[in-house]
Amino acid sequence: MSIFTTPPHFDPERIGKPTQLTAAQITGIVLINIVLLSVAVSIGDAPMVRMLVILGDLLITIIGLVGLFILQSRYRPEMQDDEHYSRYLERKMTMEYEARRRELEAEERRELILTENDPPDALSRQEV
DSSP states (O other), rough: OOSSSSOOOOOGOOSSSHHHHHHHHHHHHHHHHHHHHHHHHHHOOOOOOOOOOHHHHHHHHHHHHHHHHHHHHHTTTSSSSSHHHHHHHHHHHHHHHHHHHHHHHHHHHHHHHHHSOOOOHHHHHHHO
């Protein structure tokens, strides 16, 4: 008798929290390792094929862990819970807005200084 009466069902759209995404990625790596290592054990008298399967397993594990590291480090703010992410976005947008506003004010001041320092004849010569 099987442990599962129905096949396991998995809905990707139900993964909403960062810890669930991390768990799904780690579970995928572990399942791939289990499958490849069981294939390597079941291979009979072909040591080269067994070694290639094990090397493939190691390569897939390394790629998966590097991907997990990149996901956790580069996209860290995006992987926070909704409340924390909304606060992060608010701070980021406010900082970008303030920086752009300061740049525009500085540019306006520079233009004002240039127009105040230019004599009227210079302005008329520039227009011609």
